[in-house]
Amino acid sequence: MSQFLRRIISLPIQSIRSFHSFDDVTPAKYISTHLKNGLGSRYVCQLQRLTIQVCKEFRTSYGTREWIANDLMNFARQHPYVVVYVQPRRHRAPNLIGEYLSGDRQWIPLSNCDRQQINWWVHSLLTQQGDPQWRLLKQMHTDSPSIQGIWTPFTNKPNDLITRTYPDKDLIEMEYPQMTATQQIQELFEQQKTNKTT
Structure with a gap:
């Protein structure tokens, strides 16, 4: 029996869920880019x-x-x-x-x-650089991962954007709020004037 299996069997039940170390099976590392290869002169095949x-x-x-x-x-x-x-x-x-x-x-x-x-x-x-097979680790970790996936600019947009023909007149026009900030300030100023006079 391998050392890895002995470690898992010897763990209590509650700690198996939080057991992350699989280094005995496959080493792990973070994604990194090697910019040294061919930088400044020419590509060097590894x-x-x-x-x-x-x-x-x-x-x-x-x-x-x-x-x-x-x-x-x-x-x-x-x-x-x-x-x-x-x-x-x-x-x-x-x-x-x-x-x-x-x-x-x-x-x-x-x-x-x-x-x-x-x-x-x-x-x-x-086309490889000779590294052995690694399990890639993420830079962040969460105990409750999101089921909706990664946010994109189209995450909360209506689905009919895919089927529209472009250029679309509805999308060309800018969406302005009902009242601009300048108009809101002017209205507040008018309210203050009427409050002072009364």
Whole structure:
């Protein structure tokens, strides 16, 4: 039994609801943008090495062998900054391993993947920065979340705005209050004058 399950079982019932720590399962972090990549000069691809482990005979490697025969040379020409290794392994499932500038490695099993799926995985590794999978944390927390969702400018507007044809004469005219602020001040002034005279 894992340490995580032991921690949950040992907790009393009332504290399980407030138990948030899932760090033993997946690490968590806040969303952050890395503006250093290519700032001021040029884009630097974070993927540095791509290793394709493939069997020459195994049935699950058919799509990988097809991708190597047809697409590998084009990929290498388009992305000369990525070093590509093809590593034969007898009677083992194919794998795709990406190594990044940060030192992280991503390992993807390619069993029974066709050529198009492998192309998708290769380009997925190419466009990542090598961070492992994180659970993203929000910057704010509430115990009673709203069911109406995030506020937008159309939250409390009538639904017929979607079906109208524009330009619409009703929307062009400005909506003025019944009485302007100037008129209200003038009316208060007149009331004060009549109160003083009486």
